[in-house]
Amino acid sequence: MIRSATVADTPTIARLIRALAEYERLAHEVVLDEGQLREHLFGARPFAEVLLAEEAEAVVGFALFFHNYSTFLGKPGLYLEDLFVLPEKRGKGHGKALLIALARLAIERRCGRLEWSVLNWNEQALRFYRALGAVPMNEWTVYRLTGDALRVVATQAERESS
Numbered sequence: 001m002i003r004s005a006t007v008a009d010t011p012t013i014a015r016l017i018r019a020l021a022e023y024e025r026l027a028h029e030v031v032l033d034e035g036q037l038r039e040h041l042f043g044a045r046p047f048a049e050v051l052l053a054e055e056a057e058a059v060v061g062f063a064l065f066f067h068n069y070s071t072f073l074g075k076p077g078l079y080l081e082d083l084f085v086l087p088e089k090r091g092k093g094h095g096k097a098l099l100i101a102l103a104r105l106a107i108e109r110r111c112g113r114l115e116w117s118v119l120n121w122n123e124q125a126l127r128f129y130r131a132l133g134a135v136p137m138n139e140w141t142v143y144r145l146t147g148d149a150l151r152v153v154a155t156q157a158e159r160e161s162s
Contacts, residue, residue, distance in 0.1 A: 001053070001054045001055075002051055002052070002053055002054075002097050002098060002101040003051070003052055003054065004049070004050070004051060004052075005041070005049070005050035005051065005052050005062070006042075007038060007041075007042040009050070009052060009059070010034060010037055010038040010041065010042070011034065012052070012059050013037065013041070013050055013052075013062060013064070014032060014034045014037055016059070016061070016062045016084055016086075017030070017032055017037075017064075017082065017084075018030055018032070019084065019086065020082055020084040023084070023087065024119060024122075047066060048064055048065065048066040048081065049064070049065055049066065050062055050063065050064050050065075051063045051065075051098055051101055051102060051105075053085065053094040053095075053097060053098050055089060055092070055094065060085060060086050060089040060094055061083075061084055061085035061086060061089065061094045061095065061098060062082065062083075062084060062098070063080060063082065063083045063098040063099070063101075063102055064080075064081045064082040065078050065079060065080045065081060065102060066078070066079055066081065067079070067109075067111075068115070070112050070113060073112035073113065074112075075110065075111060075112030075113075076109065076110070076111050076112070077106070077111045077112055077113045077114065077115060078102060078105065078106045078109070078111050078113075078114045078115075079114075079115050079116065080099075080102060080114065080115070080116035081116070083095060083098060083099065083116065085098075095128065096128075096132070099132060102114060115137075117142055118136075
């Protein structure tokens with residue numbers, strides 16, 4: 001079963017995010033604050049949404065996503081930030097069910113596309129996505145500003161005018 005997360009699911013979502021980070025060998029980068037997560041998902045101005053996959057009333061996976069916008073299509077899109085199913089629950093269709101639910105939501109919301117990033121080494125995920133008909137965007141490279149680099153760019157105009 002796939003369902004939308006509620007505020008009561010916040011601890012479960014945080015646990016799954018940490019499990020995803022562990023799987024991706026990035027646990028050392030997780031500085032997630034559960035209170036902020038609750039506010040960002042269910043507060044006055046939600047920044048993202050979560051679908052949960054359940055098996056026998058236990059949450060076994062999640063998809064965290066948010067809207068973006070395609071200027072070329074002139075339509076909103078959905079960006080899938082995280083898709084994760086507990087390793088011991090894989091191969092039962094939970095990941096596919098989450099993606100199907102997300103694709104349906106994109107169609108209902110009149111989105112032009114559904115996008116996500118995949119780690120290059122994650123062959124299992126790459127095969128899974130290709131089997132669904134997803135295509136890699138090989139001509140694009142993801143860039144990111146975070147931490148000190150983000151702060152430096154944000155204050156650049158102040159420094160240049162000094």
